[in-house]
Amino acid sequence: MLNQASVLAEAPVSGRARVARRPPIWLQLPVLLVGIVAALPLLFVIVRTWESGWQSAWRLLWRPFVGGLLVNTLMLLVLVTALCAVIGLALAWCMERSDLRGRRYWNVLLCLPFAIPAFVSSFTWISIGPEFEGLGGAVMIMTLSKYPVVYLPVAAALRSLDASLEESARMLGYDRRTAFWRVTFPLLKPTLLGTSLLVALHMLIEFAALSILRFQTFTTAIYQQFELEFSSTQAAMLSAVLLAMCLVLLWMEIRLRGRGFARIGQGVARKPASVSLGRWQWVVQAMLLALVTVGCVIPLVMLGYWVAEGTSASFPLARIGETLGASLYLSLGGALLSCALALPVGFVVVRYKGRFAQAAERLPYLLQAVPGLVVALSLVFVALSYVPALYQTTLLLLVAYALLFMPMAQAPIRTALEKASPQLEEAARTLGCKPLTAFLKVTLPIVFPAIAAGFVLVFLDTLKELTATLVLGPTGLDTLATAFWSHTTVLEYAAAAPYAALIVLVSGLPVYLMTARKVRRRLD
């Protein structure tokens, strides 16, 4: 669905030979688990909305306030998604197809927003002044924090394209611009749409940054209404609207994407000749500089200022250390659990193609449109009703993290599994390996980089998670994100700053390792 590998060819024919076979029970279990647990929040939303009855649903949803929320949410979603798509595509082209100078450095700088959560940059901007409140500020800050989500995959897709296609088009009489839009762009479209969809879905559920920016959407309203009212009905109902919007987005993406294209045949893709920017070189350099300055430098400088301000007051080192420990522990746990579930689910889907497995694989994607609070409330309800021993334990919180962020691990792992041909494993079997050994020795090393990438992505998201942590975590738990939040809501910028700085530092390391590796690989 959100699979960014749609440009690739289908799995080889020999993969189909296994369709009839059933996966072993130990592979079916995780699939079953994901299928059931991921369905819970959706059922919760539907049942709660249903229980309140049509009349009450109509009365609660058909009011001017909800209309305002709809307008706000849609404006933010459309503007941010469109801007991210344009910026992402333009950057990808400049980095992959032009003679832009200093590409090595730009590549690292352009990935920096991954390490600066949107709520941290919102906090730094708002601490400068109230001018950044409202739609304008929200669009600016969300775009600056989300464009790498589009840029990186589109750049990767552009890099892997065979330049000979475009060259043929040129020879047949297209000028460079027409050749790009008629030949190259359609090939990039699936990736561009898939990644834009991720941005759009995120706009539906962003909470912390938009609250700080005083911009109201469905998700920020869900929290407020939940606080004013003593039931989760209203929250469930507004989430139902978000789910409906999510389905519309998914449908639009499928309609717009069209059919995928595959490069058939072996051999190395031809490297395209780079386009000279000429006089535009400096214009592009200036624009990139502006992008990085506004997106990263200013927030980081402001953050540094507040950290310095904070140290002059009191710096509760013990407490900061404790929250850092909790954050690392939970984020690593969440990432491990997500990968541990994504791997078998991806494996069953790719190798056995069962109906149930395919449905189970898609459920977590739908959850991308359900706010963390609602996912947490559904788990509170289920845990208390059926497994009270789990209530307010770290394990339940990790389950919530897995539900919320699993797709980040699912997408790369599935793509990698599709590339790992079962023939290799079969060859190992004929040489005397047991099935598990064959998997461990042959397939796992092939998909390991994808698991690592998924792990990092889930880790980064978990580190920023706020609302599910507050509702589900063990009593007394504080993470970097929740401690930051407690101080920010009462505008204690200096006290909030050390937590924000630690989030940036902790996320910065994996982001740096990822991008640095990419740079190295390209230079080889």
Add this chain to the structure above:
Amino acid sequence: MNTRPLNVVARLAAATLVGTLLAGHAMADPVTLTLYNGQHEATGVAVAKAFEEKTGIKVQIRKGGGGQLANQITVEGERSPADIIYTEEAPPLIKLAQDGLLAKVDDATLAQVDPRYVDDNGYWLGITLRARVMAYNPDLVSEEDLPESARDVAGPEWQGKIAFVPSSGEFLGHTAAMIKLDGREATEEWLIGLKAFGGTYMNNVTAMKAVENGEVGAALVNSYYWAALHKEKGQLKSKLHYFSNGDAGGLVSVSGAAVVKASKHPKEAQQFLAFMISEEGQKAVLSKSAEYPVNPNVAADPLLKPFDELQPPQLTPAQIGLAEDALELEREVGLN
């Protein structure tokens, strides 16, 4: 090839899962109270700490919004791990009392608090009192332009000058009081005016700071938000304007606490409530939030107008109740 990565990953995973399963059940023997704190975080922490020091009984704090925590106790029912709930406003406590989820507060404790600020049936009690005021910035709103009643700030002359927080329980209480005093129609008109001419803020702290920074002329808030900012900055440009003559804009509400019925340590929980209204407990609360103490032996912050000089409307928190009518009206108007 090597299988190391998986081995390490698997072991880490197993260790994490086992460790976490145990983590939730580690505490046992000596009594540890669990406080669901919907009051400002620092305030809850301060009382809990003072209580720990005095009695040696540990207090674990779960933070969250009052409404959210009350809702959580409702879902938890008999299984609730909470012993005490402490909220910024009375409605979450009123709701829990209605649903039979609270235990009665000890008579001896109730007797120490003015009956206006405790539940009629004794299920919760007020800890501190909070007065609504208008904070204003003299650079933008001159003293002679100050309105006599909060009713008067909803007109075009206040365009862009008045801030309010429609998502707060305090504003909801204000609206509910106005419905009781002036009727539904007048309140509806007032809300429509505020919506048209005023600026909405996400919470009282942001509204208060906006006034101080000159971004907006005045804000309808509770007085301790002004006092808190005063404490932080040492000196403030903005001032407080108290509505008198029983105006809804001068409503006094309570921040309260209760013992959860499912509490496994009711004795210690009652002890905690008694401590909250003792001189030491009240001082701990006031050290973090300049509200009015319910204990007459404790002095309020001298920055604020003395409590007996206030002229709030004669409406008790019990009379305001859940303020469901106010929420409905705010929704009709499009504020919520």
